[in-house]
Amino acid sequence: MSAQHPTVDVHAHVLLPGLHAEVERRAPEEVAAAADLERRRNGIESMKVSGPMVGSRIPKLTDVRERLASMDAQGIDRQWVSVSPNHFYPWAGEGLAGWVAGETNRLVAEHVGQAPDRLTGLGVVPLQHPAHIVEYLDDAVLGRGLAGVEISSFAGDVELSDERLEPFWARAAELGCVVFLHPFGCSLDERLDRFYLANTVGQPTENAVALSHLIFSGVLDRHPRLKIVAAHGGGYLPFAIGRSDHAWRVRPDARRCEHEPSTYLRKLWFDTVVHDPMALRHLVEVAGGSRVLLGSDFPFDMGSEDPLGFVRSAGLPSEIVERIAGANALSLVEDRVHA
Template identity: 80%
Template sequence: MTTDVHAHLLLPAMHAEVVRRAPELVAEAAELEKRRNGIESLQASGAMVGARIPKLTDVRARLAAMDEQGVDRQWVSVSPNHFYPWAPEGLAVWVAMETNRLVAEHVAQAPDRLIGLGVVPLQHPSRIVEYLDDAVLGRGLAGVEISSFAGDVELSDERLEPFWARAAELGCIVFLHPFGCSLDERLDRFYLSNTVGQPTENAVALSHLIFAGVLDRHPGLKVVAAHGGGYLPTVIGRSDRAWDVRPEARRCEHRPSTYLRKLWFDTVVHDERTLRALVEVAGADRVVLGSDFPFDMGLDDPVAFVRDAGLEAAVTEAILTGNAEALVDTRVKA
């Protein structure tokens, strides 16, 4: 089964309800997005998403596109604009519960081809385990999608320890996909908010996990990083140097590069050299097919991208099929 682990879903009715419940907060968030992305990019993104609504909402359109790409199975996660990291607790937990329900309903329309990932209210750590259980045990989803941070909650936050422990215990997927970038106006032109911002957020979030020792304390975690882990895998030597010479960077047990082989990375890196480098530093068993379906910054032909990257045949097949299958086969079932 050729498996794409990075494919998105839009929930328009749920978003409309969020707008109805918190119009002022939604307006404030829209102003922040305007500042972070710039009007030109927001307008272009709006037109792009609008043209792809069927693929983002309709199972039949999704399956037809998968057939065209030669993809047998998708992991389906919501578009990160549904994270609502600004939401107060009551709204945030409702969003998590409703998202988990709607994702489960979507993938249930084609259970042999679609696997769902839910969400948790990351900005409210005391409620996260509850909604991780809701996603995995209550809804039968394979895991959850999280952002690189939410409000004042970084992935190194001690308040997340129960979440990491429970995710390891369940053997579920934690799919790391940033929502925006915290660099704000510095990236508001030329679509830098995505081209530079997304790889930056991935690198920062993974560094928080590594340097804080989260992977030491919870070795059973299955963290899958979108966008090939961003900048971190290709500049990991700088992290190793810091661990060697800086005491404040030595909070993890081993050199940071060793932890790349305890994580998983998708193939949304856009050039074959980077994909080969990712396989070299992380290991052939730690790279999984991803497309960022159906957005314009994704891979139009994800299977061909991997097959044409100049990798050994066995490595190619592992990336396309076996690595993702192994991740979901060992999780706790609902």
């Protein structure tokens, strides 16, 4: 891409080993229980593969020089950096969760601050404690200068349709910041404990469920200025949205939103981590070329080593490719700056 149109990868992760060590020191029993849950959800076979995979990528996940070298090799000018979702700690109590959010925001800002011309940071909020979310959203965006926050698809008993989250959605819309939806874990649990189904089926399922909560509950009607970016192309929802539309038309209990669910796909943003050129073309068709953003899931094995090459392989018009490669992401952040 030319210097006038820098390429932007909106889905790239950072690992914070020091933070995790401190969480483990403060809550050893809870960390052990969470690790056991992950083993049950993913299965021993997948855990044996994932451990060495993540271990081999530690330099890319922690060292800014390694990150920039990888970006150069991929032709990426800028990354949006968010923590690996294992840092959500959705089980954490009020005090620990607040500390984790504040410290995560500080460390992400410190990481991206080493290369501010190349890196944009996203913080976190304690989703399982709605009363404190606005406090840490402000901490991330106003206190640390981050572009927004990353959230999971649910946390404990908190779904994204939960009325207790209304102040958060209102504040995020007011700030014009990005809310990056990235699931961690799946409520289907042991049903997905083999063949890596916890990821291949679990992640798209969680995206679809979370986005459906946002749509059907009317969150997007009440807060039309929200900038929600869904990882993994929004999961299954963009590809089965017709069923949601049908339910909205025929069932009163599914008619809590003002319009057919499919119309809200053009009020959300989606990354390109869909692994299939045909799926990418469909995503562009249902969401629009201005609503799809380049993503890689850097640097994990379920991501893309060549995200730009993947987008170009889909046979999309050059104007759409240019938007996806960077223009759409830049517009989101520029709007926040001038909001």
